[in-house]
Amino acid sequence: MVEVTARVTRVRVSPRKARLVVDMVRGRDVAEALGLLQFTPNKAALDVSRVIKSARASAENNHDIDPEDLYVKAIYADDGPTYKRFKPRARGRVNEILKRTCHVTVVLAEKEKGGSRGA
Numbered sequence: 071m072v073e074v075t076a077r078v079t080r081v082r083v084s085p086r087k088a089r090l091v092v093d094m095v096r097g098r099d100v101a102e103a104l105g106l107l108q109f110t111p112n113k114a115a116l117d118v119s120r121v122i123k124s125a126r127a128s129a130e131n132n133h134d135i136d137p138e139d140l141y142v143k144a145i146y147a148d149d150g151p152t153y154k155r156f157k158p159r160a161r162g163r164v165n166e167i168l169k170r171t172c173h174v175t176v177v178l179a180e181k182e183k184g185g186s187r188g189a
Contacts, residue, residue, distance in 0.1 A: 071182070072133050073143060076125035077175045080150050081117045085172035088114040088147035092174065100126050100140040100178060118145075118174055125178045135180055143179035147172045 081088065091114040095103035100122060107119040122142070129135040150171035157165045 071180055072129075072135060074125050074129040074133060074135070074140075074178045075175065076121050076128060076178075077173065078117060078121045078124075079173045080171045081114070081147075081174055082169070082171055083114040083117065084170040085147050085149050087112065088118070088172045088174060091115050091118050092145050092147050095122070095142055096145050098142055099181075100137060100142065103142055114147075114174075118176075121174050121176050122178075125176045129178055139180050140178045141181055142176065144177040145175065147174050149173075 091107070091110060091112050094106060094110070095118065098106070103122060104119055107115045107122070122145075126137050126140060129140055130137050150173050152171065153169040155167040155169060157167055159165050
């Protein structure tokens, strides 16, 4: 069984918000996941759908797998680098603003042929 991996790094969405979107599509068929993400109003949904499409294209072009037979085996959003910005405040003080990023990784696998379960 072939697994195809795709990754996008330094996505300008906090990992916590990206995990909300990632949890929706874990374990689903690729077509179903992309349809779900198309109507999800989160900013992270666009980036997650792009990385799923990239993995699907890699499976189709590099491994000759039918895209209809793919499902999201694993998907996760890890912490990326945090960009630090500073905002001046009253009386010479400063507040630190953390701009968080994440890395989204997708693993697609082929659905098993045949419907026999158990043994």
